[in-house]
Amino acid sequence: MEHRRVMILGTGPAGYTAAVYSARANLQPLVIEGDEPGGQLTLTTEVENFPGFVDGIMGPELMENMKKQAERFGATFQRGRATSVDLSVKPFRVIVDKDQEYTADALIIATGASAKMLGIEGEHELIGRGVSTCATCDGFFFRNKRVIVVGGGDSAMEEATFLTKFASEVVIVHRRNELRASKVMQERAKSNPKIRFVMNASSEKVVSDGNKVTGLVVVDNATGERQTIEADGVFVAIGHQPNTAFLNGQLETDAVGYLVTKGATSLTSVEGVFACGDVMDPRYRQAITAAGSGCKAAMDAEKYLEGSMTHEWTAASANA
Structure with a gap:
């Protein structure tokens, strides 16, 4: 010993x-x-x-x-x-x-x-190449680019709002129909013209061009329909x-x-x-x-x- x-x-x-x-x-x-x-x-x-x-x-x-x-x-x-x-x-x-x-x-x-990570295909492999868990750390690299924030709590709303200082558009993807964030954080995000929401959608796969992120495949939980949301970055904000x-x-x-x-x-x-x-x-x-x-x-x-x-x-x- x-x-x-x-x-x-x-x-x-x-x-x-x-x-x-x-x-x-x-x-x-x-x-x-x-x-x-x-x-x-x-x-x-x-x-x-x-x-x-x-x-x-x-x-x-x-x-x-x-x-x-x-x-x-x-x-x-x-x-x-x-x-x-x-x-x-x-x-x-x-x-x-x-x-x-x-x-x-x-x-x-x-x-x-x-x-906390999503556990989906492409997520781990693309960390540092478009996938991030910290908007404060990496937001600057996405000036005038489109980004996605996955999450529905206060952290996700805060990350998304912060990213609007740099990104041209921020898409919040949440797996439920209702956000978990506090009312004040929800209203702040919803009133921001750079932010749009894709609700009741589960993240399935981060896609890339072989080098960097190009988008996120999501599945509509109600219809099962898949769509690829084009983006240069995916920020995971689930805690x-x-x-x-x-x-x-x-x-x-x-x-x-x-x-x-x-x-x-x-x-x-x-x-x-x-x-x-x-x-x-x-x-x-x-x-x-x-x-x-x-x-x-x-x-x-x-x-x-x-x-x-x-x-x-x-x-x-x-x-x-």
């Missing part, structure tokens, strides 16, 4: 930044990389909104650079996924891939949130699922499963456990905000290990 002062579960901008800061604090963190080392940005082509890169940078390259920076300061990385933890004892116990056991004095949870199942309810979450942190800190409901990135952020879900929260988690973990955090935990709990 290997022991570490700090273990970071997950990578991406949050996990890598936490690794950089905790490594520079001489905490020699062990980072468990997860099923997709680098997180969702490894599925992104060009990132243009991360500060410091005037001409943009490819998502995988940005993640690789962050990892190398953390390694430079002494962080170590291990492929694998945390399958269970025991937060009832200290040091905390972490099981990786069901058979490797570790203990740690402090844990930083950076396991992210996975976008995200935070990757917290492995915690088995040992940390406080909201109704969806996102970890709850105390006030403006990274403190969770268990002293010595910190959270950062998309696993605790259902609102912004941006690389830069994730990186910032990773910095906070590492600094909070350092203070905790120095023994100067208990009173802050008590105060944060009282104000949460």
Whole structure:
């Protein structure tokens, strides 16, 4: 059984930044990389909104650079996924891939949130080539182009409305006759002249020219009739699922499963456990905000290990 002062579960901008800061604090963190080392940005082509890169940078390259920076300061990385933890004892116990056991004095949870996908033909293959799960990240690339947003909740309405800043037309495809979004979000979308709706239609296949998206095949649920909606991009907006199942309810979450942190800190409901990135952020879900929260988690973990955090935990709990 290997022991570490700090273990970071997950990578991406949050996990890598936490690794950089905790490594520079001489905490020699062990980072468990997860099923997709680098997180969702490894599925992104060009990132243009991360500060410091005037001409943009490819998502995988940005993640690789962050990892190398953390390694430079002494962080170590291990492929694998945390399958269970025991937060009832200290040091905390972490099981990786069901058979490797570790203990740690402090844990930083950076396991992210996975976008829910449609599970249709062409969807996975065309991610980064017209299929996206983030309008804020990729909307700029669809200036004066036609795009489709699949979904019927607040997220879909918000994504569609945002995309009208760039796209010439936005088509919202929803599998039911009625939207699930709040009335105010529905009205905002319906009143936008760039948005039109295809209701009671199930998405069947993302089509391409062999390189990039050219449209979406949908099936009318009432008649069974198929049609291809021509578009340059398909945005899947049916929600995200935070990757917290492995915690088995040992940390406080909201109704969806996102970890709850105390006030403006990274403190969770268990002293010595910190959270950062998309696993605790259902609102912004941006690389830069994730990186910032990773910095906070590492600094909070350092203070905790120095023994100067208990009173802050008590105060944060009282104000949460």
